[in-house]
Amino acid sequence: MREAGYSTRRWWVAGAYLVWVSALLWLLLSGRYQTFLRPGFWALILWALAVLLLFAAALLWSGRSLPNGSIMAVPWIRLGVLLLPVSYVEGKTNCLPDLNHS
């Protein structure tokens, strides 16, 4: 049961990281990160993208031993908190285009 629980939860956590990867990739490729950050910040966004991708890969890559750490017991609600900024980024860059220049 513990391993099954961990297995399901790590997929969700990895999924949340991959949503962030897509959001960062979209911000980077479209140049929209400049709505929030200085132009020179692209390198740090790229770094964040790469690390989150590695984290997701490590979680998805099933090894011999499973950690008994916090991933299994992470409340579902935390994943919602994790993804909240993405919805605000999306809201700012898409839903409120007229405010980008204010």
Add this chain to the structure above:
Amino acid sequence: MMDTLGRRTGREQRLDLSSSDSSVFPKRTILEFAFLAFALAPLLHFGNRAFLGTFSTVFAAIVLEALPFLLIGSVVSGFLGGFDSQGRVIRLLSKGGARTPFVAAALGLLFPVCECAIVPIVRKLMQKGVPPAAAIAFMLGAPIVNPIVFGSTAVAYGLSWDFAFLRLLFGYCTAVFVSFVFVFFFQGKQSLLPSLRAFPMHDHASENGSGTFAYYVEKTRSALIHGAEDFLDMFSLLVMAAFVTALVNSTVDRSLFYSLGEIPVLGIVLMMFLAVILSICSEADAFIAASFKLSLPLSAQMAFMVLGPMVDLKLVFMWLGVFKKRAILLVAGTAFLVVLGLMLLFDAYVRWVLT
């Protein structure tokens, strides 16, 4: 706090903000649920579009700016957990006895990290048994006493290396002083949340076959999982902190601060409050402080740059996932008073030199 079988007592569970046992709905889960319900409301109901536009920009900017640095901290913390199972770092930071805080506060010169990155690293170090004095000195000192901050401060003040050096010196002295006060009240892992004390450091990868390629691959995977776990825990606190900070930023009238800041002592105190509220990264805050050159005394600008990287809203939220509330109050309160004292002395010195 643990019974003979190593189980956590009821009081310990009630105190535990970071506990993730969803069956008893710990405080952190309730907090996250309430936060999410509150934070989603503006997106579902576009009441004031202008306010929402400003708020969204500030909120997303804080999160996106802090994200890469938090990830640096999570990766370092993960590799400390995954690769340093023998505790070499602990031994390094435990050798000097009473002298350790003096060394730890200056470690940022070798490991330049900002305040967002430092919290997961310090959490891992304290879990592994690094003395609290060294951990606190490192946590408060490293975001100021580092070459990137030194450079950015000098550039922001027109290549004034003296002023940049003074900032490092004030940051160093405050970090060392607060760490000594901290160990007077907390020993060992007493200041940590019970859940962090209860979790022994575990090594995901087997020690068998050390030195082989497969061993290092497994160790790296283990380190990345450690990092992913730490990031998951700290990032949700960062999101909540950024939300509150953005809310305050979008609603508080800053012009009030500017007008009151013309009185020297009041200027120092107000700039310290502004530093706490704005929660700007230590690598960029000098440019904000420098924008007050014409309206505020140097001591007030310095107060903003010394206190901000040590204590701000964002950090306090992140500390909630590591320390007990009493320990947070002690660190924040002591740092505030020490910076205030130093800046009043600095103000008096500047006035004496000018006259």
